[in-house]
Amino acid sequence: MADLTTTFLGITSPNPFWLASAPPTDKEYNVRRAFDAGWGGVVWKTLGEAGPPVVNVNGPRYGAIWGADRRLLGMNNIELITDRDLHTNLEEMTRVKRDYPEHALIASIMVPCEEEAWKSILPLVEQTGADGIELNFGCPHGMSERGMGAAVGQVPEYIQMVAEWCKKYYSKPVIVKLTPNITDIRKPATAAKMGGADAVSLINTINSITHVDLDLMAPEPTIDGKGSHGGYCGPAVKPIALSMVSEIARNNETRGLPISGIGGITTWRDAAEFMALGCGNVQVCTAAMTYGFKVVQEMISGLSQWMDEKGYRSTEDFIGMAVPNVTDWQHLNLNYVTKARIDQDACIGCGRCYAACEDTSHQAIAMSAEREFTVIDEECVACNLCVNVCPVEECITMVELDKGSIDPRTGETVRDYANWTTHPNNPAAVPAAE
Amino acid sequence: MNISPRTDGITAGRLTEDELAQNFSDLHPPLDKHEAHVAADRCYFCHDAPCMTACPTSIDIPLFIRQIATGTPEAAAKTIFDQNILGGMCARVCPTETLCEEVCVREIAEGKPVEIGRLQRYATDRLMAQNTHPFERAAPTGKRIAVVGAGPAGLSCAHRLAMKGHEVVILDARPKPGGLNEYGIASYKSTENFAQAEVDWLLRIGGITIEPGTALGRDVTLEALSSRFDAVFIGMGLNGVNALATPGEGLANARDAVDFIADLRQAEDLQSQPVGRNVVVIGGGMTAIDAAVQSRLLGAETVTVAYRRGQDRMAASVYEQHLATASGVRILANVQPVALHGNDALEAVEFEYTRDVDGRLTGTGETIRVPADQCLRAIGQTLAGAPEPLDLSGGKIAVTGAGRTSLPGVWAGGDCATGGDDLTVTAVAEGRDAAEDIHTTLMGEG
Numbered sequence: 001m002a003d004l005t006t007t008f009l010g011i012t013s014p015n016p017f018w019l020a021s022a023p024p025t026d027k028e029y030n031v032r033r034a035f036d037a038g039w040g041g042v043v044w045k046t047l048g049e050a051g052p053p054v055v056n057v058n059g060p061r062y063g064a065i066w067g068a069d070r071r072l073l074g075m076n077n078i079e080l081i082t083d084r085d086l087h088t089n090l091e092e093m094t095r096v097k098r099d100y101p102e103h104a105l106i107a108s109i110m111v112p113c114e115e116e117a118w119k120s121i122l123p124l125v126e127q128t129g130a131d132g133i134e135l136n137f138g139c140p141h142g143m144s145e146r147g148m149g150a151a152v153g154q155v156p157e158y159i160q161m162v163a164e165w166c167k168k169y170y171s172k173p174v175i176v177k178l179t180p181n182i183t184d185i186r187k188p189a190t191a192a193k194m195g196g197a198d199a200v201s202l203i204n205t206i207n208s209i210t211h212v213d214l215d216l217m218a219p220e221p222t223i224d225g226k227g228s229h230g231g232y233c234g235p236a237v238k239p240i241a242l243s244m245v246s247e248i249a250r251n252n253e254t255r256g257l258p259i260s261g262i263g264g265i266t267t268w269r270d271a272a273e274f275m276a277l278g279c280g281n282v283q284v285c286t287a288a289m290t291y292g293f294k295v296v297q298e299m300i301s302g303l304s305q306w307m308d309e310k311g312y313r314s315t316e317d318f319i320g321m322a323v324p325n326v327t328d329w330q331h332l333n334l335n336y337v338t339k340a341r342i343d344q345d346a347c348i349g350c351g352r353c354y355a356a357c358e359d360t361s362h363q364a365i366a367m368s369a370e371r372e373f374t375v376i377d378e379e380c381v382a383c384n385l386c387v388n389v390c391p392v393e394e395c396i397t398m399v400e401l402d403k404g405s406i407d408p409r410t411g412e413t414v415r416d417y418a419n420w421t422t423h424p425n426n427p428a429a430v431p432a433a434e
Numbered sequence: 435m436n437i438s439p440r441t442d443g444i445t446a447g448r449l450t451e452d453e454l455a456q457n458f459s460d461l462h463p464p465l466d467k468h469e470a471h472v473a474a475d476r477c478y479f480c481h482d483a484p485c486m487t488a489c490p491t492s493i494d495i496p497l498f499i500r501q502i503a504t505g506t507p508e509a510a511a512k513t514i515f516d517q518n519i520l521g522g523m524c525a526r527v528c529p530t531e532t533l534c535e536e537v538c539v540r541e542i543a544e545g546k547p548v549e550i551g552r553l554q555r556y557a558t559d560r561l562m563a564q565n566t567h568p569f570e571r572a573a574p575t576g577k578r579i580a581v582v583g584a585g586p587a588g589l590s591c592a593h594r595l596a597m598k599g600h601e602v603v604i605l606d607a608r609p610k611p612g613g614l615n616e617y618g619i620a621s622y623k624s625t626e627n628f629a630q631a632e633v634d635w636l637l638r639i640g641g642i643t644i645e646p647g648t649a650l651g652r653d654v655t656l657e658a659l660s661s662r663f664d665a666v667f668i669g670m671g672l673n674g675v676n677a678l679a680t681p682g683e684g685l686a687n688a689r690d691a692v693d694f695i696a697d698l699r700q701a702e703d704l705q706s707q708p709v710g711r712n713v714v715v716i717g718g719g720m721t722a723i724d725a726a727v728q729s730r731l732l733g734a735e736t737v738t739v740a741y742r743r744g745q746d747r748m749a750a751s752v753y754e755q756h757l758a759t760a761s762g763v764r765i766l767a768n769v770q771p772v773a774l775h776g777n778d779a780l781e782a783v784e785f786e787y788t789r790d791v792d793g794r795l796t797g798t799g800e801t802i803r804v805p806a807d808q809c810l811r812a813i814g815q816t817l818a819g820a821p822e823p824l825d826l827s828g829g830k831i832a833v834t835g836a837g838r839t840s841l842p843g844v845w846a847g848g849d850c851a852t853g854g855d856d857l858t859v860t861a862v863a864e865g866r867d868a869a870e871d872i873h874t875t876l877m878g879e880g
Contacts, residue, residue: 068475070468348543351481371484391478392543 002307004300006040006315008280009173009198009258011131013040013104016315017271017299020262020283021046021108021134021177024293026082028092032099037293038300041104043201043283046081046136047089049111049121054080054143060221063210063230072290074236076208078221078228080142081110086124093128105129106175110136110148113158115165122169132173135162135197137188138204140181140231150204153179156191163195175260178202178244180237185244190253200248201260201283203241205231234286238264242277246326249278266295268302275315276322330420337407337414338382338398340364340375346395347373353386353396361385377408439711439735443779443807444687446708448733454704457731461622461757462526462552470556473549474503478539485534485550490854491518491863495534499553511561512568514554519593519866520586522562522632523615524859525555526623529720531753533859562631567638572599574641577876580605580663582650585613586858587669587848589636590865591872595667596641598873603663604642607649613671614849615858617696620724622731624699656821660843665872668831668839668846669865672856674818678716678811682774691715691725691812698728710808713737714783716771717812718748723755725810726763737763738804742770742788742795772801774809783809817850827852837868845872 004015018041019025019034026045034042048054056079065074082089097105107130111117125133136143137153144151152158159176166174176192178185180203189200207229211220219227241263248254261279265271266287274282287295312318342353342365349371357365364379365386375386387396401407401414420426437447449457465473477499485495493514501510514521530536530551538547561568577600581588584606592602610616615629637644648654650670659666675690677683687710701707709732715722718741726739739758741748745767748755759765769785776782783806786797817830825832825840830852837845847854847864854860 069472348539349480349484350478350539351483352478355481367481371482 002304002312003314004040004304004307006281008104008260009132009175011041011104011106011173012102013281014038014102015040015296015300015303016275016281017041017296018043018104018106018260018281018283019288020285021106021136022285022289023077023079024285024288027084027089028096031092031096031105034288034293035096035100035103038296039103039293041106041131041281043106043108043134044089044093044130046108046110046139047086047121047125048081049117050086050124053083053085056080056083057223059223061230063208063221064234065210065236072234072286074208074210074232074234075286075289076205076210076221076230076232078141078230081108081136081139086121090124090128093130097129097131104131106132106134108134108136108177110139110143113147113152113162118162118165119169122166126170126172130172132175132198133166133170134175134177134201135166136177136204137162138177138179138202138231140179140205140207141229150179150181153177153188153204154182156187159188159191160195163192163197167196173198175199175201177204177262179204180240180244180263181207185247186251186254189248189251189257193254193257197257199258199260199280200254201262202248203237203244203263205233206237206240208232233264234290235264235266235270238266238270242273245274245279246277246323249320249323250326266290268299268306271299272303272306272318273322275319277326278320278323280319281315332419333417334420334423335403335415335418337401339377339380339401340382340384340386340396341399342373342375342386342396343394344372346392348392348395349373350391352389352391356385356389379409381409439733442711444708444710447705448709449705451705454732458621458625458704458728460625461620462555464559465549465552465556470502470507470553473553474499476540477503477548480539484537484539485548488533488537489517490533490857490860491521491524491866493517493521493554495550498557499548499550502553502557507557507560508564508568510553510557514558515561515568517866518859518862519590519636520615520632520858520862521554522558522635523586523624523629524862525551525558526628527615527619528859529751529753529857532751562635567635569593569597569639571597571640574601575599575877577601577664578603578662579665579667579872579876580659581667581669582606582659583613583669583671583848583850584608584611584633584644584646585669585671585848585861586615587671587850587861587865587868588613588667589633590862591667591669591845591847591869592642592865593636593639594866594869595872596639598869600641600664600873600876602642604644605648605650605654605659606644606646607652607670607673609646611644611646613669617699618692618721619699620695620728621698622728650821651819656824656841656844660841664843664876666844667837667865667868667872668821668824668844668850669848669861670817670850672815672817672849674816675811676814676816678771678774678813680771680773682776682780685774685776685780686778687776687780687807688774688809688811691717691721691810692815694725694810695721695728698732704732707732709734710806711735712805713808713810714804714806715739715810715812716783717741717814718743718750718767719812719814720750720754721815722810722812723750723758723763725812727758727761729808729810730761730763734808736805738766738806739763740766740769740771740783740785740804742768744768744790766804769802770795770797774806775803780806780809782806815849820850836871837864838871 006016021043139149143149176197209219261274262283498510498513535547541547612629713729715726831846837847845868848861
């Protein structure tokens with residue numbers, strides 16, 4: 001069986017599955033049980049300054065959207081950082097790290113953007129024996145109104161500045177957790193690197209309103225008739241997170257910067273995808289909040305089985321393997337021509353492909369009186385919509401036309417690789433090399 | 435002496451009140467909201483959906499299921515009632531396994547169709563529970579139409595006519611309206627007096643008067659109706675039953691299954707309903723199954739459905755056959771009745787085995803005697819006393835187009851008319867379509 005032991009920033013954990021800084025990691029009781037359940041590491045719920053802790057709302061703090069059978073697809077929250085006393089948290093962290101030396105324990109921190117604040121908390125964290133810190137520059141609600149969380153993460157100069165303080169007053173690895181509530185994720189990631197951060201983790205949650213209560217005419221979760229945006233997470237945000245991770249992984253300024261992947265990771269496969277895009281490990285929250293700590297068992301067994309099947313002996317073997325295949329649109333091969341093919345034996349005759357193509361695409365599917373659906377190659381642009389709406393897996397597939405054959409739609413011969421940069425329709429095209 | 439399933443002869447009270455209540459509870463209990471949403475989510479919203487084509491009333495099934503899925507079951511019900519005003523009863527009694535659910539693409543894909551019937555019930559129950567009626571009458575037309583029969587065809591026709599602004603008088607031979615919905619359907623398919631509740635709800639459209647206890651031919655003639663009304667719709671159903679024509683048929687305890695079923699439906703107290711220890715039901719259709727299953731549920735020790743052809747030829751659907759066998763009913767196929775034996779009361783039914791010779795049913799000479807203290811005949815119903823001077827075809831009122839009979843101004847639909855397959859849902863469609871044709875005809879004249 002594949003060895004899942006993962007070393008990230010020199011921190012070794014039995015597997016790459018860490019629990020993200022969030023409600024599941026708010027206290028000793030939870031973290032001990034999480035480690036016992038099999039989680040490889042934990043980023044402790046974000047610590048704030050010493051003194052009176054923050055307070056949370058006393059009404060609902062989570063909202064959600066659901067799919068079939070009330071499967072939770074996305075969740076948001078308006079919970080703040082830990083509302084427990086700093087020293088209680090520090091004492092608990094010390095005890096847990098002492099008892100679980102093989103597991104990773106990271107302290108998440110959020111204090112005001114003043115050097116003194118960081119200077120005073122970092123030595124306390126250092127004393128716990130935690131393996132590193134994660135700077136919470138991501139929380140999009142509540143704390144950001146006080147100039148912390150996402151308010152810092154949205155200003156690259158602040159990120160760099162705080163990262164520098166942390167490197168100055170703390171000896172172990174520093175991870176900067178990024179907010180996705182920006183226009184270009186590469187900028188804050190570059191700033192973190194410039195500040196000396198050892199890694200970035202992303203994504204934090206996305207500004208969101210999950211529902212509007214149409215009776216109260218108020219956003220949910222609703223607190224006494226009012227609502228405020230929360231942070232969105234869960235399976236629904238995974239595609240956004242994957243894209244942001246890939247941008248950092250392939251960006252010139254940030255390439256090679258270790259990444260801890262976060263964002264809707266629910267299964268072993270999600271984790272593998274993040275890692276293929278360059279993440280050294282992953283952090284999970286919503287899946288645990290939905291199904292409990294036990295869900296990690298499936299992640300462990302699934303990743304092991306897949307690695308065995310692929311012949312990967314260590315997570316190092318596949319981390320970042322998909323990064324070279326993430327490119328710009330302009331470099332995609334315009335001479336890669338495919339056509340949809342419908343497997344008539346697998347087809348159950350629902351006609352969704354037909355409705356989608358006929359009403360909203362290229363009128364490239366014919367329907368017979370016997371409900372047989374066939375692709376009209378002369379019209380098919382290979383958009384993949386039929387594949388996406390078909391309820392039967394593998395019923396519709398995209399088949400590549402051989403080089404040298406004629407595309408019935410364009411009447412043109414399928415040629416060798418060529419992209420937009422040399423295309424005659426591109427006003428900025430450069431002539432192809434002779 | 436304690437009465438039990440093993441008590442000889444025909445007797446009531448074979449089971450306790452609790453056992454009977456359990457046995458006669460809803461065959462398909464209603465879906466709750468969550469179940470309905472999960473079931474609705476399975477619908478693929480097919481293009482030009484096969485289920486819709488298979489529905490005799492052409493209900494827009496994908497649309498109503500989507501309306502359920504999005505939390506508007508009342509809108510879903512309106513979609514159903516637009517096409518089928520008896521959508522509530524049809525949700526309970528339709529053989530969906532041979533109609534919409536048979537052609538559901540998920541039946542093809544997985545052998546598990548979307549539960550269209552139960553979803554339809556969920557939607558219609560929700561709207562009907564609001565105690566409102568979703569349709570309004572058009573301005574009065576001044577036209578008056580007589581509808582003969584307050585069964586599915588007649589009620590459907592009357593409602594559509596009333597919606598169009600016509601005045602409708604329904605004449606029905608029985609004391610209560612509903613036709614087979616009230617008298618002919620197994621109790622576990624229409625619980626809690628649903629048939630009457632549905633009629634009451636349907637009548638809220640207004641403009642419909644029911645005259646119970648009035649039979650065409652006995653109490654009023656077609657000629658009289660034609661002269662008093664602008665149009666007549668006949669949906670009188672099948673009021674006669676076929677006889678066995680075998681020796682011993684006159685013995686006590688041999689009776690028509692439709693009467694047995696009707697008595698059961700009208701019973702205030704199931705413990706008062708007598709049933710034999712050993713019951714033999716002769717026939718292969720839904721009536722035979724309904725009678726046989728209910729005999730078991732009442733506490734008969736053995737129940738046999740005897741059918742003269744192969745089991746695959748039975749008119750009852752495979753689902754109904756499974757329901758019967760799961761209820762402990764034995765299906766004996768390829769047997770035809772030869773004689774009923776007994777002195778005063780029935781003791782056994784003698785059958786001759788049959789085989790199919792070039793499509794012809796042929797006796798083999800080999801016989802079997804099945805012990806029976808009760809025999810229920812379910813070998814088909816007939817149209818008795820068809821109103822003169824309508825043309826008949828195959829013993830039914832001949833109709834063309836949307837139920838037009840040979841007599842101008844007279845339409846017919848449901849079981850008494852040609853065409854269709856004697857289903858509630860078909861009768862509803864025929865009544866509705868005849869109403870549209872009557873409306874067009876009458877208003878075209880004006």
